[in-house]
Amino acid sequence: MIDMEKIEVAVRMILEAIGEDPDREGLKETPARVARMYNEIFCGLWDDPERHLQKMFSEEHEEMVLVKDIPIYSMCEHHLLPFYGKAHVAYIPRKGNVTGLSKLARVVEGFSKRPQLQERLTSQIADTIMKKLNPHGVLVVIEAEHMCMTLRGVRKPGSKTLTSAVRGSFQRNEATRAEAFSLIRK
Numbered sequence: 001m002i003d004m005e006k007i008e009v010a011v012r013m014i015l016e017a018i019g020e021d022p023d024r025e026g027l028k029e030t031p032a033r034v035a036r037m038y039n040e041i042f043c044g045l046w047d048d049p050e051r052h053l054q055k056m057f058s059e060e061h062e063e064m065v066l067v068k069d070i071p072i073y074s075m076c077e078h079h080l081l082p083f084y085g086k087a088h089v090a091y092i093p094r095k096g097n098v099t100g101l102s103k104l105a106r107v108v109e110g111f112s113k114r115p116q117l118q119e120r121l122t123s124q125i126a127d128t129i130m131k132k133l134n135p136h137g138v139l140v141v142i143e144a145e146h147m148c149m150t151l152r153g154v155r156k157p158g159s160k161t162l163t164s165a166v167r168g169s170f171q172r173n174e175a176t177r178a179e180a181f182s183l184i185r186k
């Protein structure tokens with residue numbers, strides 16, 4: 001479990017360090033609020049996303065399945081600022097190894113709610129699906145805006161970072177990969 005008390009102490013110290021008065025009316029409850037918020041946005045650290053892929057449907061389908069435009073909110077591990085955007089997850093199941101559509105989004109969620117790098121987030125999703133469903137292939141694309149590049153530092157609002165992780169038949173077969181990308185772009 002997340003140590004809420006420790007977060008409260010730390011947030012109080014940060015407020016003091018920036019020259020604020022943590023006891024003033026508006027800030028009194030802030031350390032506890034931030035602790036509750038971190039408990040929510042880092043809950044993926046206490047989740048094993050593989051568990052969402054335990055149950056499978058014994059469908060005969062062996063064609064591409066794509067769930068696109070899955071909203072993601074994660075936290076850049078360098079600055080602890082949000083990066084957010086969309087994830088697109090495609091896979092080609094083997095007979096009998098079809099998963100529930102929401103489970104793909106649950107895997108995305110489980111890996112997002114941690115201090116993350118966009119590249120690692122992208123490959124963790126792909127590798128988990130490969131491992132648990134043993135599909136013919138997986139393709140994961142994430143497009144995101146990083147607040148550490150917009151509100152501070154280089155300050156380039158609107159810039160997007162695209163990452164992809166391509167496994168199995170999506171890697172081997174150019175036409176399959178192109179089909180997935182064109183469906184994502186549509």
Ligand SMILES: Nc1nc2c(ncn2[C@@H]2O[C@H](COP(=O)(O)OP(=O)(O)OP(=O)(O)O)[C@@H](O)[C@H]2O)c(=O)[nH]1
Nearest residue numbers: 076077078079116117118119146148149152153154
């Ligand atoms: N590869 C990768 N880099 C990221 C991600 N999120 C943030 N970064 C980058 O992490 C880098 C950290 O660079 P540092 O030089 O250590 O830190 P910094 O001085 O705050 O860097 P600036 O952001 O350039 O001001 C920056 O270039 C960020 O843009 C991510 O998901 N993937």
Ligand SMILES: [Zn+2]
Nearest residue numbers: 076078079148
């Ligand atoms: Zn950052």
